[in-house]
Amino acid sequence: MENTALLIAIIQNAIDGIITIDENGIIELINPAACTLFDYQSDEVIGNNISMLMPQPDKDAHDDYIFRHRQTGKASIIGIGREVVGLRKDGSIFPFRLALSEVQFAGRKIYTGFIHDLSKEKEAERRLKEYASHLEELVEERTMSLKETVKALENAKEDLSLSLEKEKELGQLKSRFVSMASHEFRTPLTSVKLSASLIEKYAQPLASPNVSKHVNKIKQAVSSLTVILNDFLSLEKLEAGKEEVSYNDFDLVKFSEEIAEEMQVMAKQNQNIIYQHTGTKSTVNLDEKLLKNCINNLITNAIKYSGENTFIDFTTEINQHHCIITVKDNGIGIPEADQKHLFEAFFRAHNTGTIPGTGLGLNIVTRYAGLMNGIVDFKSVINQGTLFTISFPLS
Structure with missing residues (x-):
C-alpha cells in the first residue's frame, strides 16, 4: 500500500505530464501537469480516446495506428523522444516532447506517455x-x-x-x-x-x-x-619649391643698420626707425637674402600701418641660444578675430581699409623664417600697435 501511495504521489506531483492508455487508446489516467497542459479536468478526458488531445493530421495517424494494432495484435513503441503537437480544449496547439513506454500489468498492456512541454523552448x-x-x-x-x-x-x-x-x-x-x-x-x-x-x-x-x-x-x-x-x-618660388637656403656668416649689426637706413627713405613724415642691438656678439650664420626679405616686410608693414610722427623700434639680439629680431610699431593693430588667419596667403585684416597691400608679406616671412628653422610670433592690440618677433636657434 505504501508503494502504491508513493507511486500515486509521484505521478500526481510530477512536473511533466503523464497519461496512460489501454491497447485501444482509451485514457485511463492523467496527472495534474497533463491536465494543465491540455486545459482539461481529469474527468473530461478519462474514458475518451487519446486522439482527442491530438490535432490533425496526428489524430488520423493515431486512429490508423489503433486500427492496425487491432488487426495484427502487435504494437510497437512509437514516438520515443519525438516532438509532437498537442491540442488544448480551446483549440490552440502547443509543442511537446513525447516518450512512450509499454507496461505489462494484470495480464494486459498499458501504454504510458511522458509529456514535456516545449512551448518556452520553441x-x-x-x-x-x-x-x-x-x-x-x-x-x-x-x-x-x-x-x-x-x-x-x-x-x-x-x-x-x-x-x-x-x-x-x-x-x-x-x-x-x-x-x-x-x-x-x-x-x-x-x-x-x-x-x-x-x-x-x-x-x-x-x-x-x-x-x-x-x-x-x-x-x-x-x-x-x-x-x-x-x-x-x-x-x-616658394610654391614651386625652388627657394633654397644659402647659409653664410655675416655681421648682423651692420646688416641691420643698412636695412634701417634703406627703409627710412620709405617712412612717412616724421616717422623714425630706431635700431638697437643687444649682446656682445654680432655674427650670425643665416641666409642674408631671405632674412632681409623678412625684415623688409615687417618694417614695410610697420610703416604702412602706423601714422606720421611715430617711432618704429627695430631690434636684434644674439644670446647664448638664439638670434632674435623684433619690429614694433604703434599703429592700428590687428583685430583679435583676424589674428588666427594672419599668416595665410592673400589674407588682410578687416581694419586695413584703403591701405594698399597684397596680403602676401607675412606669409612669405613665416615661410622664409621656417626655411631657416626660425619661428615667427606676434602680439597686437587694436590702436596700440603690433610687435613681431623672429627667433632663430643658434647651432
Whole structure:
C-alpha cells in the first residue's frame, strides 16, 4: 500500500505530464501537469480516446495506428523522444516532447506517455531565429551600404584625382604667368624710376616744389609696385619649391643698420626707425637674402600701418641660444578675430581699409623664417600697435 501511495504521489506531483492508455487508446489516467497542459479536468478526458488531445493530421495517424494494432495484435513503441503537437480544449496547439513506454500489468498492456512541454523552448528558438534573421538583414543592409560607400569613395577619389590634376595644371599656369608678368613689369618700372630721377635732376635749377612732390610720388609708387612684384616672385618660388637656403656668416649689426637706413627713405613724415642691438656678439650664420626679405616686410608693414610722427623700434639680439629680431610699431593693430588667419596667403585684416597691400608679406616671412628653422610670433592690440618677433636657434 505504501508503494502504491508513493507511486500515486509521484505521478500526481510530477512536473511533466503523464497519461496512460489501454491497447485501444482509451485514457485511463492523467496527472495534474497533463491536465494543465491540455486545459482539461481529469474527468473530461478519462474514458475518451487519446486522439482527442491530438490535432490533425496526428489524430488520423493515431486512429490508423489503433486500427492496425487491432488487426495484427502487435504494437510497437512509437514516438520515443519525438516532438509532437498537442491540442488544448480551446483549440490552440502547443509543442511537446513525447516518450512512450509499454507496461505489462494484470495480464494486459498499458501504454504510458511522458509529456514535456516545449512551448518556452520553441518560443526561445523562434525569437532566436527572428533575431538571427534580423541580424542577417542588418548585415546585408550594412554590407550593401558599405559597398555603396566604397563605390562612392572610389568615384570621389577619381573626381578628386581629376580635380587635383586640373588644379596642379592651373597652379603651374598661374606660377608661369606670375613669374612672366613680374619679370615683364620690372623692366618698365625700372625705366619709370630712372626717368623720375632724371626729371628730378633736370628740374633742380627750377627749384619747383611741385615737381619734387610729384617726382617723389612717382618714386614711391614705383617702390610699392616693386615690393608687390617681389612678393609675387617670392611666392612663386616658394610654391614651386625652388627657394633654397644659402647659409653664410655675416655681421648682423651692420646688416641691420643698412636695412634701417634703406627703409627710412620709405617712412612717412616724421616717422623714425630706431635700431638697437643687444649682446656682445654680432655674427650670425643665416641666409642674408631671405632674412632681409623678412625684415623688409615687417618694417614695410610697420610703416604702412602706423601714422606720421611715430617711432618704429627695430631690434636684434644674439644670446647664448638664439638670434632674435623684433619690429614694433604703434599703429592700428590687428583685430583679435583676424589674428588666427594672419599668416595665410592673400589674407588682410578687416581694419586695413584703403591701405594698399597684397596680403602676401607675412606669409612669405613665416615661410622664409621656417626655411631657416626660425619661428615667427606676434602680439597686437587694436590702436596700440603690433610687435613681431623672429627667433632663430643658434647651432
